[in-house]
Amino acid sequence: MEIYLVGGAVRDQLLGRPVVDRDWVVVGATPEQMLAKGYRAVGKDFPVFLHGDSKEEYALARTERKTGRGYHGFAFHAEPTVTVEQDLERRDLTINAIAQHDDGRLVDPYGGVADIEARLLRHVSSAFVEDPVRVLRVARFAARYAPLGFRVADETMALMQRMVEEGEVDHLVPERVWAETRKALAEPMPDVFVRVLRDCGALRVLFPEVDALYGVPQRAEFHPEVDTGIHIEMVLRAAATIAPGDALVGYCALTHDLGKALTPADVLPRHIMHEQRGIEPVQAMSARLKVPSDYAFMAEMVCRHHLNAHQAFELKPTTVLRLLEALGALRRPERLETFLLACLADKRGRLHHEHDAYPQADYLRACREAAAAITSKPFTDQGLQGPAIGEAMKKAQAAAIASVSKPL
Known part of the structure; x- marks a missing residue:
């Protein structure tokens, strides 16, 4: 059994950014072995486990195969024979497809380190087109890392345009679109999210009101x-x-x-x-x-x-x-x-x-x-009741607002 730190934790470590979440891939293990070691199973579609102490996620190395349209159309294969390189190949961007041994050595079969240095968001393989959520994810990563000089690689933008033209993006469900959009709106440059979506044609499909x-x-x-x-x-x-x-x-x-x-x-x-x-x-x-x-x-x-x-x-x-x-x-x-x-x-x-x-x-x-300082007590003390109290309060609130000084 071999365990690797993967994904965002490795990427952000290489960028000198704070590591928020740590995800792990386990090679050479079965679900039964993970349970025997005290991990708790939580994955529904494929074997994912929580560490008993850290509660961090440990996923068995897996491959995936496209079986239908949209992001639900995948079959997953997780066996002890799946290598870390095969697991990394299914990821979206090369900067997210780097693994790290416990001794610090990197496994970087798809050039993620070079793309970090070149400030490129580039897809790992042609399998990128199989998951339409990746169009939104690329745009969101662009919004996050644009301040560092990152841009979408030309060949990746071309793939995203093809996905839009072939209607793959049409199969995104609202919940996934909103989840990625909400995250993007909290990034340092959310305008880049909109710009990337427009450049690939997805803005007119997903946000036609904005594209207009x-x-x-x-x-x-x-x-x-x-x-x-x-x-x-x-x-x-x-x-x-x-x-x-x-x-x-x-x-x-x-x-x-x-x-x-x-x-x-x-x-x-x-x-x-x-x-x-x-x-x-x-x-x-x-x-x-x-x-x-x-x-x-x-x-x-x-x-x-x-x-x-x-x-x-x-x-x-x-x-x-x-x-x-x-x-x-x-x-x-x-x-x-x-x-x-x-x-x-x-x-x-x-x-x-x-x-x-x-x-x-x-x-x-x-x-x-x-206006908020006005209370009902003075008016109830006067004996006012029902709607008369509300009317008196509104008059008092408007008078209070009128007394607020305006800049000269």
Whole structure:
């Protein structure tokens, strides 16, 4: 029996990055031998075991064979005769197909170390095309490692384009698309995720609402980048800078301007009522991807109300109160924070505006605090009952908001 450290742990170790998860491959063992040594079986499709002490995953070396379309269509073969090289061959990228002996020696049959040095995301073998999830994974790894200079190898991009053209990506289920997207939105450069998907053609299949934004012009005085698709990429980059690792803010950034793809051609490059037009595609995209309810809610709120945030100083106190109530922010201040971070990303996601101030955020925070400080007790003490209490509180909350100072 031989045990190797594999995958991301080896890759990140070679990149000098923190190793978060450690996965192991066991060569020359049977499930019965693993159980006899105290490992606990957890794998359903193929033999995977948890170490009794570390709880880390130990998988028997295996090969796989394509049996159908989509990512479910595989048959796995795990026998003591399967070598570590054969196990590594089934992996997606060469940088993930490196194993390490317990003495530190590397097993690198597919050039992963050289690709790390060359900063290339390259597929291991032609079997890459058999699993459509790999298109999303490559885009996600590109979003993670772009700050280090990584790019998708030309031959790998060509394979991804072929997978899209042959309809393999059409068989991805929403749960897998969302799982990879959520991770990508938390990466340092989520805009690269979108760019890679667009370059291979998968964006129009998986995210047609986003793909439709490319080529849609905006007014240059407000958006020097002009192209709405480029604006979305810039907002995603700004969101990752402002709120690192926050996929919820990232999803709001991704979806906030979907309505601009529906602007009538005769009014372009203006986008009057794009917030209202965007609600339906945001709802459709969230429903199709089966995103969590908090993501769906906040994405709709940012789409619907981001211009109100930008124009906060011009809003009436009653309008500010309605905004806070729509967000549910009086009881859940974290919703206001998510909203404001996404709006700040929208503000800064424009050419030459990457460092703009956004005093509207502090003003709206102060408005929330003023409104939230109003309680029902003074009104019940006055003898008010039922709806009269709520009406009195709203008036008091609006008055409290009116008293909040605005920047000069």
